[in-house]
Amino acid sequence: MAKPTYFYGIHAIDALLEYRPLDGLSLFVQQGRETDSHVQAIMAQARDNGISIQPTQKDKLTQLCGSPQHQGVVLNARPLGFADEGLLDTLAGREDCLLLVLDQITDAHNFGACLRTAVAMGVDAVICPKHHAASLTPTVAKVSVGAAEMMPIVSVTNLARTLTKIKNAGVFVFGTALNADAKPLHTADLTGKIAIIMGSEGEGMRRLTTESCDELVYIPMSGNEHGNLQSLNVSVATGMALYEINRQRTLAAGQA
Structure with missing residues (x-):
């Protein structure tokens, strides 16, 4: 099985949770961003799909995903796969x-x-x-x-x-x-x-x-x-x- 990876960014995570929610494992949310409406919507999706939510420091999020452009959310999930050639x-x-x-x-x-x-x-x-x-x-x-x-x-x-x-x-x-x-x-x-x-x-x-x-x-x-x-x-x-x-x-x- 492919090693889980860390996806980041509001739109990317929102789409992942919409199209393949069962691949989500853990959601890391920047402390202080919980009141943001976009972040709240992602947290609601995570809860609906049984994905754990962990408040996390901003620097830790950057470390997890390797980018400061995470917009306050990082999702540990299974990698995206290619479509079948058929x-x-x-x-x-x-x-x-x-x-x-x-x-x-x-x-x-x-x-x-x-x-x-x-x-x-x-x-x-x-x-x-x-x-x-x-x-x-x-x-x-x-x-x-x-x-x-x-x-x-x-x-x-x-x-x-x-x-x-x-x-x-x-x-x-x-x-x-x-x-x-x-x-x-x-x-x-x-x-x-x-x-x-x-x-x-x-x-x-x-x-x-x-x-x-x-x-x-x-x-x-x-x-x-x-x-x-x-x-x-x-x-x-x-x-x-x-x-x-x-x-x-x-x-x-x-x-x-």
């Missing part, structure tokens, strides 16, 4: 399936921010490789403000093989890249069953991942005359790409 078969059968693929996103803050945007923009699942990718750590949970608990995250051994599998199920795969073969994102048809791949900031998508794409797109940027601006932060780029996808799909639904 879920992709079900999702790929939907007419309007939307998958976000994160290729070699290793920074926990970027990963968490991408998950937060994915939930907001209606993504059905996030796919990432098992290696060279951020794990589902408490930091990811905190940055995602609870989205890590809401969004199915599928970790796959062979990303190229997984992309081939979903393509065979009718999912059109877009890859983001800054090269001559890519077209502006807004000119692509982003409706229907699609997956969009975001690569790492430094190297972008790997070669096999790029070769698995049906079409390459890029986010047009003005301002290059002011400097050699080559790429955006991956979480920012993900937000921009998913917004355009959401915009097109909302417009298409309104015209149907």
Whole structure:
């Protein structure tokens, strides 16, 4: 059994207690924060699920979770697990399936921010490789403000093989890249069953991942005359790409 870990932050803990309350073990609450309405709500959830509550000094909370950004609450709980890969078969059968693929996103803050945007923009699942990718750590949970608990995250051994599998199920795969073969994102048809791949900031998508794409797109940027601006932060780029996808799909639904 996986070793319990310490989750922190009001939104992350609130989501954990909502979606998997049986995984909570002990709640540590900063002394003096018991009157905060958000903290009170979390304490009520903990009591309802038989989770012990322990008043704790602020410094001790920081020590437990390894961060001063705990907002007065730390929850000792079982780690968050990845979704079963078989879920992709079900999702790929939907007419309007939307998958976000994160290729070699290793920074926990970027990963968490991408998950937060994915939930907001209606993504059905996030796919990432098992290696060279951020794990589902408490930091990811905190940055995602609870989205890590809401969004199915599928970790796959062979990303190229997984992309081939979903393509065979009718999912059109877009890859983001800054090269001559890519077209502006807004000119692509982003409706229907699609997956969009975001690569790492430094190297972008790997070669096999790029070769698995049906079409390459890029986010047009003005301002290059002011400097050699080559790429955006991956979480920012993900937000921009998913917004355009959401915009097109909302417009298409309104015209149907």
